[in-house]
Amino acid sequence: MKRPKAETTAVLDGLRRVVKVLRENSRAAEQALGISGAQLFVLEALSDAQGLSLSEVAARTRTHQSSVSVVVSRLVSAGLVRRVRARDDARRLVLRLTARGRALRAKEPHAAQHRLIDAVERLPAGQRRALAEGLGRISDLMDLPREAPAMFFEEAGRRG
Numbered sequence: 001m002k003r004p005k006a007e008t009t010a011v012l013d014g015l016r017r018v019v020k021v022l023r024e025n026s027r028a029a030e031q032a033l034g035i036s037g038a039q040l041f042v043l044e045a046l047s048d049a050q051g052l053s054l055s056e057v058a059a060r061t062r063t064h065q066s067s068v069s070v071v072v073s074r075l076v077s078a079g080l081v082r083r084v085r086a087r088d089d090a091r092r093l094v095l096r097l098t099a100r101g102r103a104l105r106a107k108e109p110h111a112a113q114h115r116l117i118d119a120v121e122r123l124p125a126g127q128r129r130a131l132a133e134g135l136g137r138i139s140d141l142m143d144l145p146r147e148a149p150a151m152f153f154e155e156a157g158r159r160g
Contacts, residue, residue: 018116025112026153033104035078038151041111042071043080043101051086051094062117064148071151080104113152 026037033040045060046052054072058065072095075081080101086092097105120128 021112022116022152029108029111033108035075035080035104036071036154037111037113038071038154039075039080040105040108041113041151042068042075043097043105044111044114046081046095046097047102047105051084051096053086053092053094057095061113061151063151066148067150067154071154075101 022037025040029035029037029040035043041061042057045057049056052060054069055065057072058068061068072081076083079098081095082098083093084096086094120131123131
């Protein structure tokens with residue numbers, strides 16, 4: 001039998017710890033608020049602004065626009081977010097929290113995704129680049145699809 005490599009175990013353990021925190025945060029949001037962790041993350045991004053475009057929400061959440069669009073649609077359907085014309089440009093739609101969305105957002109602390117983004121951004125640029133390249137290579141070696149991934153655990157949180 002082939003002997004396990006310590007580095008491989010360390011990588012897997014690190015990934016397990018990150019995924020565990022994200023999963024637990026999503027479950028807590030689902031149980032306490034009836035929304036997924038991804039939906040909480042988008043509500044949090046919107047709570048810091050007077051109105052953001054979909055592309056601005058995608059940038060703040062470091063997520064592909066198509067993935068954010070799915071989450072935003074669920075939040076709009078649930079009455080937590082509304083689409084309105086921008087004050088400075090009537091051709092542009094922005095997203096704003098409804099009163100219900102603000103009340104829900106006030107009940108919950110930060111989404112775990114913020115901790116992950118903050119940690120990645122605190123890495124030196126070379127380490128971030130190496131991490132991105134390494135994870136990209138792992139995805140390639142696993143033959144994972146190249147389409148934009150959904151936000152963390154959004155598939156599990158379909159209520160809301």
